[in-house]
Amino acid sequence: MGIGFLLWTRACFAADTVRPSSPINIFAPASTPASEIYHLTLFVFAITGAMFVVVAGLLCFAVFRFRARKLYEASEPPQIYGSNQIELAWTVIPVLTVVVLFLATARVIFAIQDAPKPPAALDVTVIGHQFWWEYRYPSLGIVTANELHVPLSHLNHPTSTYLRLTSADVDHSFWVPQLAGKTDLIPNRVNEMWIDPQRPGLYLGQCAQFCGVEHAKMLLRVYVDTPEQFTAWVKDQHRPGNQDPSVAAGRRVFETQACMNCHTVTGTAATGRFGPDLTHFMSRSTLAAGAAVNNAANIREWLKSPDHFKQGSLMPAMQLSDQQLDELVAYLSTLH
Amino acid sequence: MADQVLTIPDSLSVSPPQIADETFLERLHGWVVTVDHKKLGILYVLYSVFFLFVAGAEALCIRIQLLRAHNHFLSAAVFNRFFTMHGTTMVFLVGMPILFGFANYLIPLMIGARDMAFPRLNAFSFWLTAFGGLLLYFSFIGGFGLYGVGSAPDVGWFAYAPLTARAFSPGHSTDYWALALIVSGFGTLGTAINIIATVLSMRCRGMTLWRMPLFAWLMFVVSGLTLITITPLTAAQIMLLIDRYLGGHFFDTQAGGSAVVWMHFFWIFGHPEVYVLVMPAFAIANEIIPVFSRKAIFGYPAMVAASAAIAFVSLGVWAHHMFTVGMTSVSNAFFTLSTMLVGVPTGIKIFNWVATMWGGRIRFATPMLFCIGFLFQFLLAGLTGIMLSVSPLDWQLHNSYFVIAHFHYVLVGAIVFNIFAAIYYWYPKATGRMLSERLGKWHFWLFLIGFHITFDTMHFLGFMGMPRSIYTFEPDRGWDRLNMIVSIGGFIQGVAVLIFAVNLVWSYYRGQPAGDDPWDAWTLEWATASPPPEYNFATEPVVRSRRPLWDLKHPEDPDWRYEQ
Structure with a gap:
């Protein structure tokens, strides 16, 4: 069924994923953390899908095969109280499945969370406010809001963006599904996440932790700029405020x-x-x-x-x- | 050991005394001052069903608001109140009281006792729970808030700090929330203590722990788990009130407190709470599936062991609600593993239920239909739970509609389905009349269809990035059509629940007389009259196996020959 989910969403949005303002979809990753998660998701769907087919199949078979022909039959079926061998089998098989799933998961956890930071990485501080986002680029001396601009990254020479996340008031959560999983912005605490988007364009997201009355309109836009676009944007942002x-x-x-x-x-x-x-x-x-x-x-x-x-x-x-x-x-x- | 067997029909020979004409006030007085576990059980169930309608209505208002992008049915503030009250009500005023209500009604009957161990504590606990609920709802009129804050609690049922601090939540709505949960929490603790004492000390002769019905076993485990989990919640509420009124700084981030500490406190309550709610649903399935499959439960010792294992492991998984708060990779890996491990004993249970049905003669009466629905949905809920335990996947899906779909699959697809199953199954015992099977089937099929339209669709919205707790969404997100479908399913469920309400009332006056044992069942509650007399059994029953009524009905092939 997992695969079904997947094909369905792929089919709906395959054409849209390159356009800016594409509908959001965790199955159209554009950055390494999101695509690592995407591949792990396929694996997890395959295993849980197989489990579903087997157990739901047995359940449906039992319900159909062993239905009473009449509502009340006089005789009772043979009584079976249990079987240690069978019960052991359906304890051991799930344990083995858990081991496999856990190892696959652990690899991705460490690959994302403990990835070494490339020297060319850009730092951005993200501060959550009720109900907007503040972005500060300490190395570039830029302060802006709500629309994050990050440079395009190439797998060979990554220019990843490292986000340091904190909050000025209550908990928020930074979630742009096509770039990475979400990370919370918590006051009195600094969290970190990274993205290395490989396709230029606009990516949408929004706050994913209930943060008060207007949580629903704490929207996120991330522009992934080509190197030229990004340089031009930085230059624009460096100009002092207009005093026409x-x-x-x-x-x-x-x-x-x-x-x-x-x-x-x-x-x-x-x-x-x-x-x-x-x-x-x-x-x-x-x-x-x-x-x-x-x-x-x-x-x-x-x-x-x-x-x-x-x-x-x-x-x-x-x-x-x-x-x-x-x-x-x-x-x-x-x-x- | 039971060397002399008092035959159980002895207890049947005494019919309940016909109560002479009482005035309405006398009957009302009788219900208010009662310490009878059966009356209290019924009060719990009625109270919960009432709040089920209230919280269901809140859910439908939420769904009307989300019918389409930028809808204006509810304002942002009212929406936030409604989803907070919906969650809080369903967990604390519907889920726990109704399940404890069943335990109250059934455990003494199932173990051959005359009442709970502490009848007065029992009544006290019920009234605490009841007034806790009323206190929470009084906030709609009593909790004066400032502009944009509102009256009823609006901080989410998880009430994450520091949104609950006075800086962000002025007014008294959060106080109502905290106080109501403290009060009803004490009621819950009282009932849990009572169930433990009853199970340990009130069993009839011959009923060893290994002969106790699985329902009683699971309620025993649940009560132990409740004692452990309600405590940190109560502590956290008190800390919150200290923060708000006595200048404490536990969760006050502006003064150096920690928002994450609240999450730990809340989820070390909140995750085991899921098992506190779902294990009574297992308990119900353990009684209904064997009777309607006409077979003994498969692997009784494994079912007990799996329940204890679930309770134990569930105490070590809470931080899987916190994969996104920036824990270290090692912590994330640990909680991934511990969460996945819950799947093993849970899997054993599902397999054993299927094995119980295997080779049986399954009767599709309404209680069994709901139980089969439960099995199917609980399987899916378990599998989406495995997906969410994979912490990188949770980084995507946490706080999205996928999570909403997952836990409604557990709370509605598993627990509410089995609550309905239990009501159809034991209503004849409590009232002496059968619920209408025809209305029951309408209720089941409409509810099943509505359920799947609503909650299957929500999984897709999660994949498409829709977060929870949002009162509206942008038209450019492409969530319109699916939200419309979700809402339509919600209304189908609403119609099904109305049919259920009609059935409850109509059958009370017009239902077929049930007799003592309408389902041809095997546990002790079916050995006494329907409704049972105040003293339950005229003589103390003596049992020799897990299915005393089976032994009685099949003297040529009794269970005690096969049980150690």
């Missing part, structure tokens, strides 16, 4: 209302850290951790009433006037 004088009115709103208490725009007075860094806000394709597409209309709606996209978001509705909203949207739209 034509949107000075909006900037003033940003800095005089409470926005700057929570958000940072590099090169300005805004250095808040409670919410996402907005220095290169427009370089992201979504806002509110993936709850809406990042365009002027949605930004305006989001500023006016965060509950519209995200009922329990910690961003307050700031009660801005229409004019202030227009100015603020104009300002934010220049933060490329």
Whole structure:
């Protein structure tokens, strides 16, 4: 049956796996940890599938073969109380199966968890917040949110990405099924996981540990960039925040209302850290951790009433006037 | 040894005294002050069935909300309350009380005793459990929360720290949750102690431990396991309340506490809890499958040994709920192995049930239908459990709909199926009337079909990356169609349960009279009247084998010739 599951999901999504925004699927791995797990999954499905066929077959046979022909027959069948030989056999066979499964599993556990870190690996610190993701690239000096950019890796010269995971508030869990299994983000603790994606594109995921009201909209987007794309992205992120004088009115709103208490725009007075860094806000394709597409209309709606996209978001509705909203949207739209 | 055998029909000769006309208030008073194990057993079952409807309704609201992407039936906050209350209710107010209810009703009858060892403790335990449940539900009106926090608990039935800290969960909803579980937990402990004492000290003459019905054996094991597992839960709840109100820092990560310690406490309760729930379901299967296959249970000593082994191993597997929290590779490997090992005694049980049916004459009455459904679903649940014990696979599937599917296969496919089987099987004993077989078959087939539509489909959603506990999902994820199917299955199950409710009420007034032994069964409860008199047996029965009524019905071929 496991194989059935597998063929079914493969058939449904085989064509989609190369497209960005493909439906998520653990059977379309694009990175070593995910594909190690995928191959182990096939093995486990084969063994459990065989067990299912044998035992369910015996069960169905017994139910069919030994059914009473009439509801109440006078005579009783021969009474059998047990058999030590048979019971020993069906104790030993499962024990042997467990040994085989365990050895296969242990190999993958150690291969993933204790893999040596390649020298060219990129470090990223991931910090979970209610209900968004903060990414910090210490070696590159980049801080961004919600949309993770990582370089493509080749099997021959891996440029893996090592994620150091922690949380600013409650437990969260980082899960992008096509890249790796999930790892929890726990306050007061640093966990580590790694990915070495081998196909460029966009991979989706979301928080997998219940973290409060808006757990459902703590979405994840991972962009796997070719080396050129990644270099260009890094260069963009290094530029200081835009200070276009034509949107000075909006900037003033940003800095005089409470926005700057929570958000940072590099090169300005805004250095808040409670919410996402907005220095290169427009370089992201979504806002509110993936709850809406990042365009002027949605930004305006989001500023006016965060509950519209995200009922329990910690961003307050700031009660801005229409004019202030227009100015603020104009300002934010220049933060490329 | 039983050198002189008091024949069991002696106990039949005394019919229950016909109770003279009592007013409604007198009867109600009788139920409230009762210390009779049978009345308490029935109270437990009725109480649990009531909460089964409540938590089932919550599940259906959850499924309406998830019919399609971005649905607006429930708000995020209400959804979170509903899935928290659904889980908490099903585990603590349905699963445990109903199974302890069966134990209460049946163990004294099965071992030929007049009551439990401590009847007053028994009543006390029931009322603690009952008021614990009411306390939990009072939170809907009493647990004033701040904006976005709500009234009823909304932190998940696992209530992971630090989401339960006052910083993230202001208001009193989490307090209601903790206090309700402490109160009902003490009730559970009382019942567990009572069952252990009853089994050890109240057995009738001739009933050695090796002649005890497997139902009593398994409940004995379960009670021991309960004593071990409820304790850390209660401790953790008290620590949580200390954190919240007395400035403790056990789980307060902002002051250096540990979120992971809560997980350890919770799961060292939570995993054995699964076996506390599923072993009574095994116990029910151990009684029903032999009777409807017309054969003795295959490998009685192995069944007892396997139960004890499951209880023991289950105490060492809790961290398989924590494969994703960043344990070392060695710990992950250890808990993978220990979890897989549970499969061995569990496998023995499944094989022995199939062997019991092998060569029998299987009667497909409703209790047996539910038990066959149980066997099939429990097999699948065991196999998906093996998949999840493989920790790398768990890194993918943990907290996904695959896990939801897996544990509902255990909790519904195995446990609820056997609860229904038990109600169909013992209802005639408790009320003196049979449940309608025709409605029973409708109930069974609709429930089976609905169950498979819902929970088979959920496995696929897990493969496709849908996490649990989300109140809505994005249209671009491709989960729409499958969620629609899951919800439809849920409603089919809802209809089946309504048929069951109708059957319970209708048969109470109009069902066929059952007689003392409608199923031609072999354990002692069928030797007395239906419903049994208050004193159970007029004279103390004396038994010589595991199936005293078989010996009585087949004097030419009694069991005690074959048992050591």
